[in-house]
Amino acid sequence: MRRGAGEKRAAAYTNPTSRRKKPIIIGIAAAVLLIAGIGVALALTLGKHKSTDAAKDSSTSSGDAASNPTASGSPTGKIAIVSGTDGSTVTASDGSTFQYSNPFGGTWYWDPTDPYNNAARPQTWSPALNETFNYGVDKIRGVNLGGWLVTEPFIVPALYQTLQSRPTTTGTIIDEWTLVEAMQADTANGGISQLEDHYKTFITEQDFVQIAAAGLNFVRIPLGYWAIEVLDGESFLPKTSWTYFLKAVEWARKYGLRINLDLHALPGSQNGWNHSGRLGTYNVMYGPMGIANAERSLNYIRILAEFISQPEYRDVIAMFGVTNEPQGNQIGLPNLQTYYYAAYNAVRTASGTGAGNGPMVSFHDGFIGLDQWAGYLPNADRASLDSHPYLCFQGQSTNPINSYLTTPCDQWGGSFNSTMAGFGFIVAGEFSNAVTDCGLYVNGVGQGVRYEGTYTTGGPWPTLGNCTTDWLDYQNWDAPTKKAYITFAKASMDALQNWFFWTWKVGNSTAGVVEAPHWSYQLGLQNDWMPTDPRTAVGQCNNANPFTGTLSSWQTGGAGAGSIAPSVQAEFAWPPASISFAGGGASPASLLPSYTQTGPLMTLPTATLTAAASATAKGGSGWFNSADSTGFWEPVATCSYLDPWIGSSVAPPSPLCTGGVGVGVRRGMKQRLNEERVVEARVTAVPTRRR
Ligand SMILES: *[C@@H]1O[C@H](CO)[C@@H](O)[C@H](O)[C@H]1NC(C)=O
Numbered sequence: 001m002r003r004g005a006g007e008k009r010a011a012a013y014t015n016p017t018s019r020r021k022k023p024i025i026i027g028i029a030a031a032v033l034l035i036a037g038i039g040v041a042l043a044l045t046l047g048k049h050k051s052t053d054a055a056k057d058s059s060t061s062s063g064d065a066a067s068n069p070t071a072s073g074s075p076t077g078k079i080a081i082v083s084g085t086d087g088s089t090v091t092a093s094d095g096s097t098f099q100y101s102n103p104f105g106g107t108w109y110w111d112p113t114d115p116y117n118n119a120a121r122p123q124t125w126s127p128a129l130n131e132t133f134n135y136g137v138d139k140i141r142g143v144n145l146g147g148w149l150v151t152e153p154f155i156v157p158a159l160y161q162t163l164q165s166r167p168t169t170t171g172t173i174i175d176e177w178t179l180v181e182a183m184q185a186d187t188a189n190g191g192i193s194q195l196e197d198h199y200k201t202f203i204t205e206q207d208f209v210q211i212a213a214a215g216l217n218f219v220r221i222p223l224g225y226w227a228i229e230v231l232d233g234e235s236f237l238p239k240t241s242w243t244y245f246l247k248a249v250e251w252a253r254k255y256g257l258r259i260n261l262d263l264h265a266l267p268g269s270q271n272g273w274n275h276s277g278r279l280g281t282y283n284v285m286y287g288p289m290g291i292a293n294a295e296r297s298l299n300y301i302r303i304l305a306e307f308i309s310q311p312e313y314r315d316v317i318a319m320f321g322v323t324n325e326p327q328g329n330q331i332g333l334p335n336l337q338t339y340y341y342a343a344y345n346a347v348r349t350a351s352g353t354g355a356g357n358g359p360m361v362s363f364h365d366g367f368i369g370l371d372q373w374a375g376y377l378p379n380a381d382r383a384s385l386d387s388h389p390y391l392c393f394q395g396q397s398t399n400p401i402n403s404y405l406t407t408p409c410d411q412w413g414g415s416f417n418s419t420m421a422g423f424g425f426i427v428a429g430e431f432s433n434a435v436t437d438c439g440l441y442v443n444g445v446g447q448g449v450r451y452e453g454t455y456t457t458g459g460p461w462p463t464l465g466n467c468t469t470d471w472l473d474y475q476n477w478d479a480p481t482k483k484a485y486i487t488f489a490k491a492s493m494d495a496l497q498n499w500f501f502w503t504w505k506v507g508n509s510t511a512g513v514v515e516a517p518h519w520s521y522q523l524g525l526q527n528d529w530m531p532t533d534p535r536t537a538v539g540q541c542n543n544a545n546p547f548t549g550t551l552s553s554w555q556t557g558g559a560g561a562g563s564i565a566p567s568v569q570a571e572f573a574w575p576p577a578s579i580s581f582a583g584g585g586a587s588p589a590s591l592l593p594s595y596t597q598t599g600p601l602m603t604l605p606t607a608t609l610t611a612a613a614s615a616t617a618k619g620g621s622g623w624f625n626s627a628d629s630t631g632f633w634e635p636v637a638t639c640s641y642l643d644p645w646i647g648s649s650v651a652p653p654s655p656l657c658t659g660g661v662g663v664g665v666r667r668g669m670k671q672r673l674n675e676e677r678v679v680e681a682r683v684t685a686v687p688t689r690r691r
């Protein structure tokens with residue numbers, strides 16, 4: 001039992017692929033536990049009987065064996081409390097205990113001997129994880145866990161400010177790429193381990209408890225491709241964020257929250273923005289490496305889809321946003337749709353034959369009008385559209401928040417509603433309470449602020465006022481202002497119908513203040529400017545006739561799902577004939593570097609199970625569909641490739657391919673960030689070895 005608890009603790013923050021190191025860590029952790037004589041974790045693993053009686057009774061008997069019938073026969077007289085409701089005592093995954101607080105009848109469920117049990121529900125009115133979520137009928141009310149596994153300067157400003165101030169830092173830290181460079185140089189303070197420290201502390205189990213208690217039922221979790229692997233020269237921490245994503249899955253499962261996995265950052269960047277990992281150019285479906293980077297991205301989409309389609313995971317990770325915010329207008333709608341169709345196929349092949357398996361696929365609109373998506377992929381098996389309506393990045397105004405109370409209804413309600421009929425299911429994957437671009441680093445580091453007339457691009461941007469005094473001084477907002485924000489938030493929620501607020505939490509700046517308050521749901525709850533029960537948003541827009549949930553059967557995985565017409569398949573066949581370059585030109589795909597599907601398959605590791613659990617639960621191989629056996633995209637040995645981040649104005653290699661040995665992007669890799677991890681990624685099981 002002790003060993004089990006020790007393994008569990010060691011697993012919590014150990015890279016699952018660092019096999020050589022693990023036994024030592026487990027040994028140390030077990031020794032620490034033995035010495036400390038911790039009994040709390042022990043109580044968790046004692047009962048093999050994860051009985052439903054325990055579940056029923058635990059809300060009143062939090063841990064008291066005597067009052068629980070399932071305690072009889074237990075050798076120590078203690079029983080494992082595996083479930084509870086408001087007021088019950090929960091043992092957290094770090095071994096500490098706390099009181100579960102949920103005013104909406106939510107039920108937590110966590111049995112270490114049955115770690116894939118999906119009985120938890122976040123509120124009485126949201127389906128438990130082992131029940132069907134009826135898209136279009138059950139509302140998605142969610143938050144993003146922004147700034148966690150993909151950092152952003154405005155969400156975690158202190159992280160950026162602190163590293164910036166270190167003597168080893170050269171240049172300005174503007175994105176995760178430069179943050180990682182600065183951390184690696186900052187060996188005096190732990191080097192790159194500072195990033196893992198952020199993963200450990202910024203979002204914890206308590207956030208999942210609070211999110212359920214806020215009446216929310218989904219979390220959207222941004223993840224960068226570096227959760228899977230990093231190639232030579234790419235300044236990201238490989239694989240570590242995957243470990244924390246698995247923690248998120250455990251906690252979401254425990255508190256009944258569903259996950260929308262959001263692939264937020266692609267190799268080469270799909271939008272060139274700081275939040276794609278690297279600020280600068282975009283190189284996915286655009287520029288000389290546009291096809292190759294898309295193909296590499298399809299590997300990552302596939303590996304994630306194979307993982308989350310496993311029965312252990314599919315009920316928790318219910319949605320998969322395959323690419324966040326691609327530059328649709330530059331890529332062009334037909335080519336974006338071609339790329340999405342390839343991504344859709346990768347996901348649906350991974351989730352197996354027959355309709356209704358695996359995640360709902362989510363396509364970001366690429367900033368192209370929602371009406372233009374009407375009729376895309378009829379008879380797809382559960383495809384949804386993702387749109388991110390923001391008011392704050394356009395023309396600015398000094399008008400106070402109480403002048404915006406119906407703006408979301410007026411601007412978004414109609415288009416979201418009509419998209420439900422014209423395309424199908426649509427979700428707002430992001431929105432916020434901001435009506436101006438005020439807030440530290442909201443536009444990125446050193447970009448200035450439109451509202452203050454200092455924004456460095458576009459314009460002209462007249463100086464309208466002082467952000468600090470006009471908008472950011474939340475500590476001094478009066479009651480009518482707070483009420484106006486609640487009303488504004490409710491109007492957004494009602495207009496959007498299914499939504500994820502961006503974001504759950506904004507960290508302090510080094511001044512000890514949240515300097516972008518309009519972006520934090522949690523801060524709004526703590527300071528009374530967000531609705532404590534999001535159901536109260538229903539009707540805020542006085543939409544007399546909202547969409548009432550008659551999505552076509554194929555959109556929910558029912559009749560017709562998955563039978564996409566041959567003509568549609570041909571229209572979006574991979575690869576596209578040509579893609580765009582900087583300056584508006586197009587280049588035939590045949591003249592651009594591309595990959596070939598002969599690469600070894602990769603899998604992602606599953607969470608390390610406790611000894612108690614591994615006796616009863618398998619955990620999956622990481623690869624759901626053994627019939628999905630086509631090779632991964634990889635370089636052709638005789639062809640040349642450019643740096644994935646090269647930018648769009650560079651000519652493709654010439655000659656593109658020769659009879660001799662070319663320079664594949666994987667060749668000569670130094671694995672500068674973590675040699676062991678990158679190497680291990682290449683030698684994992686092939687799907688035929690799945691149990
Ligand atoms: C969900 O899990 C709980 C506990 O295992 C079980 O009692 C319940 O019947 C399950 N519900 C469904 C729909 O399977």
Ligand SMILES: *[C@@H]1O[C@H](CO)[C@@H](O)[C@H](O)[C@H]1NC(C)=O
Binds near residue numbers: 452466467469
């Ligand atoms: C805005 O007001 C604050 C508080 O009075 C002040 O510290 C800050 O310098 C002002 N900012 C600008 C750009 O004037």
Ligand SMILES: *[C@@H]1O[C@H](CO)[C@@H](O)[C@H](O)[C@H]1NC(C)=O
Binds near residue numbers: 507508511512513514
């Ligand atoms: C942010 O700073 C405030 C006040 O300085 C402090 O109370 C709070 O705990 C800090 N929050 C975090 C997450 O560190």
Ligand SMILES: *[C@@H]1O[C@H](CO)[C@@H](O)[C@H](O)[C@H]1NC(C)=O
Binds near residue numbers: 417543544546547
């Ligand atoms: C919303 O869409 C439905 C059809 O799906 C339509 O009947 C209704 O009038 C629309 N409501 C608004 C406010 O646009």
Ligand SMILES: CC(=O)N[C@H]1CO[C@H](CO)[C@@H](O)[C@@H]1O
Binds near residue numbers: 152272273274442447
């Ligand atoms: C220049 C740039 O990429 N700025 C973006 C940085 O990220 C914030 C959000 O974190 C965006 O609002 C900026 O547009």
